[in-house]
Amino acid sequence: xRIGTKWRLVATVALVLYGALVLGVVWWLAHNILFALFLGxxxxxxxxxxxxxxxxxxxxxxxxxxxxxxxxxxxxxAVMYLxxxxxxxxxxxxVAAAAALYLLLLTALRKYYWSQARTLGQQEGHMWFAxxxxxxxxxxxxxxxxxxxxxxxAQDMGIKVLLTxxxxxxxxxxxxxxAQGADVLGVSGGDGSLGAVAKxxxxxxxxxxxxxxxxxxxxxxxxxxxxxxxxxxLQGFFGVERRVDVANMNGRIVLNNVSFGLYADIIDNPxxxxxxxxxxxxxxxxxxxxxxxxxxxxxxxxxxxxxxxxQILIGVNRYTTLxxxxxxxxxxxxxxxLQITAVTNLDDALVAKLLRVMSVDRLRGKSxxxxxxxxxxxxxxxxxxxxxxxxxxxxxxxxxxxxxxxxLMPRALRLYVPAEGVRGRAKNPFSxxxxxxxxxxxxxxxxxx
Numbered sequence: 001x002r003i004g005t006k007w008r009l010v011a012t013v014a015l016v017l018y019g020a021l022v023l024g025v026v027w028w029l030a031h032n033i034l035f036a037l038f039l040g041x042x043x044x045x046x047x048x049x050x051x052x053x054x055x056x057x058x059x060x061x062x063x064x065x066x067x068x069x070x071x072x073x074x075x076x077x078a079v080m081y082l083x084x085x086x087x088x089x090x091x092x093x094x095v096a097a098a099a100a101l102y103l104l105l106l107t108a109l110r111k112y113y114w115s116q117a118r119t120l121g122q123q124e125g126h127m128w129f130a131x132x133x134x135x136x137x138x139x140x141x142x143x144x145x146x147x148x149x150x151x152x153x154a155q156d157m158g159i160k161v162l163l164t165x166x167x168x169x170x171x172x173x174x175x176x177x178x179a180q181g182a183d184v185l186g187v188s189g190g191d192g193s194l195g196a197v198a199k200x201x202x203x204x205x206x207x208x209x210x211x212x213x214x215x216x217x218x219x220x221x222x223x224x225x226x227x228x229x230x231x232x233x234l235q236g237f238f239g240v241e242r243r244v245d246v247a248n249m250n251g252r253i254v255l256n257n258v259s260f261g262l263y264a265d266i267i268d269n270p271x272x273x274x275x276x277x278x279x280x281x282x283x284x285x286x287x288x289x290x291x292x293x294x295x296x297x298x299x300x301x302x303x304x305x306x307x308x309x310x311q312i313l314i315g316v317n318r319y320t321t322l323x324x325x326x327x328x329x330x331x332x333x334x335x336x337x338l339q340i341t342a343v344t345n346l347d348d349a350l351v352a353k354l355l356r357v358m359s360v361d362r363l364r365g366k367s368x369x370x371x372x373x374x375x376x377x378x379x380x381x382x383x384x385x386x387x388x389x390x391x392x393x394x395x396x397x398x399x400x401x402x403x404x405x406x407x408l409m410p411r412a413l414r415l416y417v418p419a420e421g422v423r424g425r426a427k428n429p430f431s432x433x434x435x436x437x438x439x440x441x442x443x444x445x446x447x448x449x
Contacts, residue, residue: 011441014102015438024094133161134151134161135161135187137170140213140215141227145189187209191219192394206414207416211233223242239417254316257315259391260404262310264390267395301375302375314339317336338377340380379405379406381403381405
């Protein structure tokens with residue numbers, strides 16, 4: 001898509017700012033290497049100390065507090081350095097101001113590009129449904145859909161709304177909608193509700209519209225929908241069709257990922273909902289202290305049979321990043337692969353390496369991580385010694401009969417999205433990828449950011 005001179009001009013200004021920021025930061029670091037060194041060491045001490053405190057008790061926890069104290073001391077030294085060198089502080093303020101302006105320009109460019117893309121898509125035509133249905137979980141995401149008046153807005157658009165009540169079976173509601181003549185199924189709720197509706201939509205070859213009404217909204221975010229603009233997602237009923245992959249796990253439709261081992265053990269704890277951090281801490285500590293052994297999970301990889309693992313994660317398509325606070329995100333939902341990541345052992349050394357990596361792309365060169373195996377496949381089977389196995393499915397605790405088989409279903413789901421199509425998640429604004437997009441936008445016209 002090509003767009004106007006104004007966009008290209010703003011893209012050029014943003015690109016110049018980006019270059020100035022890079023040069024400015026490099027120059028500043030070269031002239032303040034001691035300050036940068038203090039901050040770098042302080043950050044490393046803080047992260048490592050925090051990990052030890054979170055997962056340990058006794059001697060190891062005291063070691064963590066020591067590292068955390070060291071990080072605070074180093075920050076104190078850095079602050080004293082700033083107090084004695086006002087020019088350094090001025091340099092930080094100038095760089096921060098330039099970075100803020102660059103981010104504002106980038107946000108404006110992204111917003112304008114996608115609004116133009118939607119207008120173009122609407123001009124090319126879109127399908128109107130005769131009997132649209134929308135299933136809304138009013139409690140999901142702390143009532144996000146209700147606060148945004150989604151039921152009223154949908155009804156004004158001619159969409160029949162079904163509100164779930166406590167104890168309702170979402171899949172049964174979707175089947176009721178089909179029986180009443182639905183030619184599209186919309187859903188606002190968590191990823192579990194989305195999976196239940198997707199199952200019915202696939203069975204009847206019906207399109208599906210997703211609203212980001214859940215708590216984390218992983219799937220909705222991966223198709224470019226923001227929970228902060230949930231009403232905007234209603235435009236999917238008048239948008240364009242995109243085919244995306246899903247997985248079938250023992251008859252259950254999976255949209256995001258399946259987790260065995262550590263994460264499943266954590267969410268299996270009855271105290272998890274009310275004490276997430278404490279339960280996670282206790283479980284990790286038991287593994288690292290040797291009180292709990294790797295889980296008896298059996299799977300095959302490169303012709304070898306494994307009999308235990310700490311964690312097995314199966315993603316529907318490739319996750320491109322690791323994140324401290326969430327799994328990450330997927331660039332594509334139609335790549336046609338399952339991404340399997342198996343961690344067969346866990347210790348402090350491996351955790352330290354993983355904290356340094358923080359990127360699935362860098363895990364591909366994993367010769368230094370002998371206990372981390374990652375590959376892609378169309379199908380994956382996990383079995384356990386016990387007949388029943390607890391699994392984390394799209395973030396929810398579920399229980400299945402062993403063995404569990406996960407099979408990719410390429411492009412099985414007919415997904416309707418707003419007229420601009422599937423947006424990728426916003427990239428790191430200071431990455432080389434964004435710089436390249438700005439360059440192509442400034443020289444050749446608009447391009448997605």
